[in-house]
Amino acid sequence: MSFWNSIFRPTSTAEIAQKYKLRKIPHQDSSIFLGTSKDIDPYELEELCDAVGWARRPVRKVRIALLNSFVVITLWQCQGNFRKLIGFARATSDHAFNATIWDVVIHPKFQGKGLGKTLMQELIKELRRADISNISLFADGHVVTFYEQMGFVADPEGIKGMFWYPPS
Amino acid sequence: MSFWNSIFRPTSTAEIAQKYKLRKIPHQDSSIFLGTSKDIDPYELEELCDAVGWARRPVRKVRIALLNSFVVITLWQCQGNFRKLIGFARATSDHAFNATIWDVVIHPKFQGKGLGKTLMQELIKELRRADISNISLFADGHVVTFYEQMGFVADPEGIKGMFWYPPS
Numbered sequence: 001m002s003f004w005n006s007i008f009r010p011t012s013t014a015e016i017a018q019k020y021k022l023r024k025i026p027h028q029d030s031s032i033f034l035g036t037s038k039d040i041d042p043y044e045l046e047e048l049c050d051a052v053g054w055a056r057r058p059v060r061k062v063r064i065a066l067l068n069s070f071v072v073i074t075l076w077q078c079q080g081n082f083r084k085l086i087g088f089a090r091a092t093s094d095h096a097f098n099a100t101i102w103d104v105v106i107h108p109k110f111q112g113k114g115l116g117k118t119l120m121q122e123l124i125k126e127l128r129r130a131d132i133s134n135i136s137l138f139a140d141g142h143v144v145t146f147y148e149q150m151g152f153v154a155d156p157e158g159i160k161g162m163f164w165y166p167p168s
Numbered sequence: 169m170s171f172w173n174s175i176f177r178p179t180s181t182a183e184i185a186q187k188y189k190l191r192k193i194p195h196q197d198s199s200i201f202l203g204t205s206k207d208i209d210p211y212e213l214e215e216l217c218d219a220v221g222w223a224r225r226p227v228r229k230v231r232i233a234l235l236n237s238f239v240v241i242t243l244w245q246c247q248g249n250f251r252k253l254i255g256f257a258r259a260t261s262d263h264a265f266n267a268t269i270w271d272v273v274i275h276p277k278f279q280g281k282g283l284g285k286t287l288m289q290e291l292i293k294e295l296r297r298a299d300i301s302n303i304s305l306f307a308d309g310h311v312v313t314f315y316e317q318m319g320f321v322a323d324p325e326g327i328k329g330m331f332w333y334p335p336s
Contacts, residue, residue: 135331
């Protein structure tokens with residue numbers, strides 16, 4: 001390959017995937033890859049969360065939350081030398097017994113394609129690999145059925161999820 | 169003070185409290201102190217959990233869970249040169265947005281004295297001091313009222329606590 005060809009040759013999806021340690025997922029859209037690195041751009045994450053209508057969060061705190069999450073799973077659409085964050089989920093944990101899943105999000109343009117299921121399956125797989133037996137989450141009412149399909153049970157044995165509110 | 173007096177002088181509760189960085193709590197029983205160190209004997213913790221009938225856990229994993237908890241709060245009964253673990257609670261967190269409280273326990277002999285409330289108040293105070301706004305827990309049915317009195321709300325805005333079960 002000549003010098004100019006090698007300079008101007010567009011970076012391939014495979015190269016992008018290798019650079020960021022992304023891996024293929026079994027999905028009809030072959031441009032979608034999965035990552036497990038915590039080293040993601042907090043601005044890009046907030047853009048994704050913004051796309052589903054979540055409130056903006058301070059980027060400084062997003063960075064801290066990413067670093068202190070036990071597992072981070074990302075989905076990317078890769079095209080040429082370009083990758084775009086289209087899915088995200090993370091879990092906090094004591095690294096021994098329990099993990100709690102937060103911030104599960106799929107970009108609206110990519111919803112309804114089974115990617116939320118893939119994201120959750122990979123997250124559960126990572127947690128099980130780390131020998132975490134107690135996997136929990138807090139689900140908005142409209143996604144309870146989705147999580148039930150993934151093997152989650154609401155209020156098992158009468159256990160209630162509770163949130164603290166400051167005294168008014 | 170003579171040499172022998174200084175050797176045989178029993179260590180005072182104040183010295184024990186200073187050694188382990190325990191502090192007094194506003195409680196009628198002045199022998200009870202509060203600690204925030206993660207460096208506690210996992211065997212002693214498991215003995216406390218055993219006293220309330222919880223299943224024994226591998227000590228190796230208990231040690232990992234303690235180290236990877238964001239906040240640990242302990243209650244101790246100090247008498248002379250002796251301290252006994254009588255209360256415990258911990259929280260996992262992403263160090264930025266959310267914390268989840270686990271393993272809240274008061275020794276049966278010390279229940280009904282308001283110590284659970286003290287424990288929870290201190291835990292919430294520590295989490296608020298760390299600027300954690302989202303404090304959650306999973307409560308067994310019989311302690312939901314206790315946590316409600318502490319300012320926790322079950323299923324707020326229809327959010328459901330869910331746990332994952334392996335496919336059978």
